[in-house]
Amino acid sequence: VxxxxxxxxxxxxxxxxxxxxxxxxEQIGSAERADLVRLWSKGIDGEILSELDESIREExxxxxxxxxxxxxxxxxxxxxxxxxxxxxxxxxxERILGALPExxxxxxxxxxxxxxxxxGRLMQREVVTAPEHWTVGEAIDFLRNAKELPDQFYHMxxxxxxxxxxxxxxxxxxxxxxxxxxxxxxxxxxxxTIDVLEEEGDVAYAFNQYHLxxxxxxxxxxxxxxxxTIDDAMAVLDEEHEEDILRLAGVGDGSLSDSVAETTKQRLxxxxxxxxxxxxxxVVIAQFERVIAQIVALAVxxxxxxxxxxxxxxxxxTVAVRAIATRDLTGSNMWRVVRREATVGLFNGVIFxxxxxxxxWFWFGSTMIGVVLAAAMVVNLVVAGLAxxxxxxxxxxxxxxxxxxxxxFVTTVxxxxxxxAFLGLAAMVxx
Amino acid sequence: VxxxxxxxxxxxxxxxxxxxxxxxxEQIGSAERADLVRLWSKGIDGEILSELDESIREExxxxxxxxxxxxxxxxxxxxxxxxxxxxxxxxxxERILGALPExxxxxxxxxxxxxxxxxGRLMQREVVTAPEHWTVGEAIDFLRNAKELPDQFYHMxxxxxxxxxxxxxxxxxxxxxxxxxxxxxxxxxxxxTIDVLEEEGDVAYAFNQYHLxxxxxxxxxxxxxxxxTIDDAMAVLDEEHEEDILRLAGVGDGSLSDSVAETTKQRLxxxxxxxxxxxxxxVVIAQFERVIAQIVALAVxxxxxxxxxxxxxxxxxTVAVRAIATRDLTGSNMWRVVRREATVGLFNGVIFxxxxxxxxWFWFGSTMIGVVLAAAMVVNLVVAGLAxxxxxxxxxxxxxxxxxxxxxFVTTVxxxxxxxAFLGLAAMVxx
Numbered sequence: 135v136x137x138x139x140x141x142x143x144x145x146x147x148x149x150x151x152x153x154x155x156x157x158x159x160e161q162i163g164s165a166e167r168a169d170l171v172r173l174w175s176k177g178i179d180g181e182i183l184s185e186l187d188e189s190i191r192e193e194x195x196x197x198x199x200x201x202x203x204x205x206x207x208x209x210x211x212x213x214x215x216x217x218x219x220x221x222x223x224x225x226x227x228e229r230i231l232g233a234l235p236e237x238x239x240x241x242x243x244x245x246x247x248x249x250x251x252x253x254g255r256l257m258q259r260e261v262v263t264a265p266e267h268w269t270v271g272e273a274i275d276f277l278r279n280a281k282e283l284p285d286q287f288y289h290m291x292x293x294x295x296x297x298x299x300x301x302x303x304x305x306x307x308x309x310x311x312x313x314x315x316x317x318x319x320x321x322x323x324x325x326x327t328i329d330v331l332e333e334e335g336d337v338a339y340a341f342n343q344y345h346l347x348x349x350x351x352x353x354x355x356x357x358x359x360x361x362x363t364i365d366d367a368m369a370v371l372d373e374e375h376e377e378d379i380l381r382l383a384g385v386g387d388g389s390l391s392d393s394v395a396e397t398t399k400q401r402l403x404x405x406x407x408x409x410x411x412x413x414x415x416x417v418v419i420a421q422f423e424r425v426i427a428q429i430v431a432l433a434v435x436x437x438x439x440x441x442x443x444x445x446x447x448x449x450x451x452t453v454a455v456r457a458i459a460t461r462d463l464t465g466s467n468m469w470r471v472v473r474r475e476a477t478v479g480l481f482n483g484v485i486f487x488x489x490x491x492x493x494x495w496f497w498f499g500s501t502m503i504g505v506v507l508a509a510a511m512v513v514n515l516v517v518a519g520l521a522x523x524x525x526x527x528x529x530x531x532x533x534x535x536x537x538x539x540x541x542x543f544v545t546t547v548x549x550x551x552x553x554x555a556f557l558g559l560a561a562m563v564x565x
Numbered sequence: 566v567x568x569x570x571x572x573x574x575x576x577x578x579x580x581x582x583x584x585x586x587x588x589x590x591e592q593i594g595s596a597e598r599a600d601l602v603r604l605w606s607k608g609i610d611g612e613i614l615s616e617l618d619e620s621i622r623e624e625x626x627x628x629x630x631x632x633x634x635x636x637x638x639x640x641x642x643x644x645x646x647x648x649x650x651x652x653x654x655x656x657x658x659e660r661i662l663g664a665l666p667e668x669x670x671x672x673x674x675x676x677x678x679x680x681x682x683x684x685g686r687l688m689q690r691e692v693v694t695a696p697e698h699w700t701v702g703e704a705i706d707f708l709r710n711a712k713e714l715p716d717q718f719y720h721m722x723x724x725x726x727x728x729x730x731x732x733x734x735x736x737x738x739x740x741x742x743x744x745x746x747x748x749x750x751x752x753x754x755x756x757x758t759i760d761v762l763e764e765e766g767d768v769a770y771a772f773n774q775y776h777l778x779x780x781x782x783x784x785x786x787x788x789x790x791x792x793x794t795i796d797d798a799m800a801v802l803d804e805e806h807e808e809d810i811l812r813l814a815g816v817g818d819g820s821l822s823d824s825v826a827e828t829t830k831q832r833l834x835x836x837x838x839x840x841x842x843x844x845x846x847x848v849v850i851a852q853f854e855r856v857i858a859q860i861v862a863l864a865v866x867x868x869x870x871x872x873x874x875x876x877x878x879x880x881x882x883t884v885a886v887r888a889i890a891t892r893d894l895t896g897s898n899m900w901r902v903v904r905r906e907a908t909v910g911l912f913n914g915v916i917f918x919x920x921x922x923x924x925x926w927f928w929f930g931s932t933m934i935g936v937v938l939a940a941a942m943v944v945n946l947v948v949a950g951l952a953x954x955x956x957x958x959x960x961x962x963x964x965x966x967x968x969x970x971x972x973x974f975v976t977t978v979x980x981x982x983x984x985x986a987f988l989g990l991a992a993m994v995x996x
Contacts, residue, residue, distance in 0.1 A: 151755075151774075151775055153774045153775055153776075154774075157892070157893065160893065161893070161895060161897055161898040162897070162898070163901060262737075274740065277740040277741055278740060278741065280741060283737060283741045284737075286735065286737065286778070287737045288719050288736070288737070288778075304717065305719070305736035305737060305740065306693075306714060306715075306717065306718045306719070306736060308740075309705065309708040309709060309736065309739075309740070310708055310709065310711060310714045324582075341799070342799055342800065342803055343582075343584045343585075344582055344584055345584075345796050346796075347717070347719075347795075347796065364778075364795050364796065364799065365776050365777075365778065365795065367799070368772070368773055368795065368798070368799045368802065369773065371799065371802065371803060372773055372802060372806075375803075375806035375807075375810070376806075376887060376891075378810065379806070379809065379810050379813065379883060379887060380883060380884070380887065382810065382813070382814070382883075383813070383879050383880055383882070383883035383884075384876065384879070384880055385880045385883055385884055390884065390888050390893050390894060390898070390902055394905055394908045394909055394912070397905065397909045398909045398912040398913055401877070401880050401909065401913060402913060402916065404876065404880065405873060405876055405877060405880075405913055405917060406917075408872060408873060408876045409869070409873060409917060409920065409921070411872075412868060412869040412872040412873065413869065413924065415868055415869075415872075416865050416866060416868060416869055419864065419865045419868070420865045423861045423862075423864075423865065426857070426861050426864050427858065427861045430854045430857050430858045430864075431854075433850065433854075433857050433861075433864035433867075434847050434850045434851045434854065435847060436864075436868075437843060437846055437847060437850070437867075437868060437871065437980070437984075438840070438843040438844065438846075438847055440868065441839060441842075441843040441846075441976075441980075442836060442839060442840060442843065445815065445835065445836055445839045446832070446836060448814050448815070449814055449815055449816045449832050449835065449836075451814070452810060452811060452813075452814030452816055453811070453814075453816055453821065456807060456810060456811065457821050460807075461588070462588065462591065462592070462821050463821060464592060466592055466593070467592040467593070467821070470594060471821055474825055474828065477825045478825055478828045478829050478832065481825070481829040482829055482832060482833060482836055485833065486836060486837075486840060489840065490840070493844065545872075549868070549872075553868075
């Protein structure tokens with residue numbers, strides 16, 4: 135495609151959705167990307183910029199001529215502009231803010247005063263309201279005569295004279311009710327407001343839990359300041375999940391479009407933590423050098439105990455981390471869950487102990503090696519179950535994201551306990 | 566609470582949202598739950614049943630008196646009834662179907678003929694349509710006179726005379742446009758239809774990617790059969806993510822409310838797979854028994870190489886699995902991503918090789934042990950990066966969910982390569 139044929143590119147890109155064009159830009163190499171942006175700069179609009187991955191967005195914005203960029207950002211709603219620029223470097227932020235008309239620039243700057251990842255950053259400021267004493271007829275007349283309504287809105291928010299939201303009415307209900315009906319009589323039951331400082335993850339949780347379509351955002355005085363719609367909440371939910379998965383695997387903010395240097399840096403810390411825990415496990419093994427020197431079979435079998443423990447621990451841990459994230463694990467069911475994990479560990483421990491006992495026995499022709507292996511397996515799987523639940527709960531209590539840090543702690547525990555139980559028992563029984 | 570005081574329970578539960586009551590029922594023990602359902606059965610409505618976890622739903626339905634159940638399911642929309650009963654056992658399904666009025670029963674049974682996890686199961690059959698030649702005025706008059714409209718709807722779907730959807734109009738646009746305007750002139754650009762057999766995960770992806778609020782569902786003849794709204798898509802997105810996270814950790818369909826026996830059974834297969842791979846790694850170690858017997862330090866250090874490889878592999882694998890799920894990893898950028906993973910593995914390998922070389926050297930006072938450890942680390946981290954990307958891609962090509970199976974394969978590769986590289990190099994260099 136990159137023969138410099140601008141017309142051909144135009145024909146190919148025109149029918150695509152902005153999100154797909156953004157994906158395309160992310161997937162091609164950076165040299166090709168620069169060429170494409172240069173040849174097709176007039177095609178890059180605000181929506182495409184919004185969809186781009188952060189790392190690539192900066193690159194593309196830098197490559198865009200001033201007039202294209204101006205036009206691109208002017209067509210966006212204020213919340214989309216906030217989303218677009220909040221992760222950019224200072225000079226690029228300035229460049230985009232400069233391209234906005236005065237009024238919108240002020241609105242964007244105001245939004246940026248709310249903390250990152252808060253409802254304030256997520257909301258749109260354009261709201262459609264009605265005094266709570268209005269009837270359906272008054273509301274419909276108002277809407278039909280309104281000059282400027284937001285692109286997308288699904289509810290009219292009822293406000294009292296002091297601008298406190300007191301309910302909302304769906305447009306569907308509005309259209310299907312008689313003109314004389316009071317708005318308060320057809321207001322939705324599911325009404326709830328969101329605090330402007332609420333964490334965006336909690337906002338997404340509320341939308342999903344209570345099946346909200348849109349929700350008014352209020353400030354500390356309970357005054358209406360904006361509205362969040364479900365599509366924004368869905369995007370947040372998606373991001374939060376993504377983050378959880380990547381954190382559980384010890385990958386910071388990884389994305390395929392990051393450079394090699396960035397990726398190396400993102401993955402280093404977790405590998406570093408893992409190195410420390412691995413060395414800790416090695417120190418445990420070193421205490422039993424004498425035993426291993428006499429019975430080399432122990433060196434052959436010991437990784438099995440540690441590896442089974444690590445896996446069982448990861449299973450328990452993942453379920454616990456998810457349960458914490460979805461608010462399913464609370465003080466009231468905590469001890470029942472702990473008991474359950476320990477019991478599951480015990481059952482699986484016994485099952486695999488029998489299997490491994492037999493394997494150890496046949497392989498090395500020693501009953502005692504089989505017995506030691508089996509016993510160590512039971513101990514380690516029970517400990518794995520307990521560590522898998524107690525560690526994330528403790529981290530959560532301590533204010534640390536359990537998705538981020540639990541893995542390292544749990545595998546440390548299962549490695550250390552696994553090696554210690556196996557080699558320690560062997561030392562006692564076999565020497 | 567469980568002193569049998571029904572009035573007190575009533576007072577406590579009444580103000581709660583159905584989703585919160587369902588969470589409460591999930592978190593208490595099963596004896597308490599039975600008591601609560603018995604004492605408060607009239608409070609259990611269809612919405613609460615919808616929100617309940619599958620395993621508990623059966624239990625609660627069984628405990629409900631017939632008249633309460635009948636009333637509970639009659640108040641639900643047909644798509645919610647489908648959602649409610651699709652996972653139930655045959656006799657319970659019959660019981661609920663029997664409680665429905667004839668017409669709705671037929672609709673539900675029709676929906677159940679679509680494959681599980683398809684758009685057909687997700688959609689609601691109640692749609693609001695308008696002939697495509699209508700004007701805004703005609704549409705508004707139609708809505709204002711309509712007898713029965715769905716509880717929630719955000720668009721009017723335009724259909725041609727053969728019932729093919731050709732576009733849709735938001736209620737907001739409808740309300741704010743002049744009566745003479747043709748509906749086709751204010752139709753949304755983002756219009757796209759969904760095939761009734763499309764997989765629900767793909768539906769959720771489309772909603773998230775294209776910022777859809779609702780989308781018409783069509784059959785093989787492109788005829789309109791229903792509509793899917795964003796709140797259902799959001800719930801699916803949530804479930805799919807949950808599934809991916811749990812699968813990556815080797816936990817089938819785990820939930821905190823499953824019994825010990827179920828949980829043990831869910832976790833067994835993955836632990837079994839892990840046992841086989843662990844034994845495979847042990848077989849590799851067994852080939853070097855002679856070397857270990859002579860230099861016990863090798864037994865102390867070998868888990869470090871394997872563990873670092875396992876972690877680096879899991880990192881690469883998780884990013885790859887996510888990229889496949891979000892369609893960010895395609896044929897066109899595949900080789901660039903593979904090259905990147907190998908390079909990242911090489912960089913991190915060299916960094917940790919230096920660290921570990923020094924540690925090995927100081928700890929055991931042998932330069933050669935340090936060198937061997939360092940070399941094995943580089944080899945294993947590069948292999949980990951490659952395995953982390955190539956294995957999920959290969960599984961995806963083979964039609965296996967990479968989230969489910971990649972972990973086992975990747976850790977097998979890194980364990981085997983790690984032990985083999987470290988002990989093999991040691992045998993060559995140190996003996």
